[in-house]
Amino acid sequence: MNKQRIGLGYDVHRLRVGRRLILGGVHISSPQGLVGHSDGDVLIHAVMDALLGAVGLGDIGTHFPPSDPAYKDASSLTLLKRVVELLEQAGWAPRQISAVLVAERPRLSPYVPQMRQNLAQVLGRPAEDVSIQVTTHEGLGALGRGEGMASWATALVYKSEPGAKS
Numbered sequence: 001m002n003k004q005r006i007g008l009g010y011d012v013h014r015l016r017v018g019r020r021l022i023l024g025g026v027h028i029s030s031p032q033g034l035v036g037h038s039d040g041d042v043l044i045h046a047v048m049d050a051l052l053g054a055v056g057l058g059d060i061g062t063h064f065p066p067s068d069p070a071y072k073d074a075s076s077l078t079l080l081k082r083v084v085e086l087l088e089q090a091g092w093a094p095r096q097i098s099a100v101l102v103a104e105r106p107r108l109s110p111y112v113p114q115m116r117q118n119l120a121q122v123l124g125r126p127a128e129d130v131s132i133q134v135t136t137h138e139g140l141g142a143l144g145r146g147e148g149m150a151s152w153a154t155a156l157v158y159k160s161e162p163g164a165k166s
Helices: 042-054 076-089 109-123
Strands: 002-017 021-024 026-027 033-036 092-104 130-135 148-159
Touching: 002 042, 021 033, 026 109, 042 076, 042 092, 042 109, 042 148, 076 092, 076 109, 092 109, 109 130
Parallel strands: 092 130
Antiparallel strands: 002 033, 002 148, 021 026, 092 148
16 A cells, blocks of 8 residues: 655746735735735645645645635635645645745745744644745746746655554
8 A cells, every 4th residue: 555645736826916915824015915716825725736636635626616705815724724634534644845936026035934834833744844945937927027926836645544643
């Protein structure tokens, strides 16, 4: 039996003046925020898709459809908690996350430690098991022009044994 699996997630959202910018569950002071049905947190959305994909449970659009008013402006940290519960119900648990966040501005590196802590807490893992790298698109394309932000994430999950600690 395969006791570990890897998943890949990706998300991208446009920026709009007047929206709050939330990344990794952290409110970041910015004149623009990400457009989305929920809070638009591209980092957490990519992590959720990576976790769901690792165990074959679909994607966030399947579990939290934008047509459902229950998820309007929802906290992505709350949605991530639900994804962890779905994994647990299927007998899986998160082990490690590695994510890349692409944004031209604002400068995000000062917020990374809190983002890591937020994700680690919800995932039930130490912060050292959550890696977040930030980069720019070097001025290329829509992301490079600052029209939006994107994130890629990989997730390592393991088959959990009832009552076992890893």
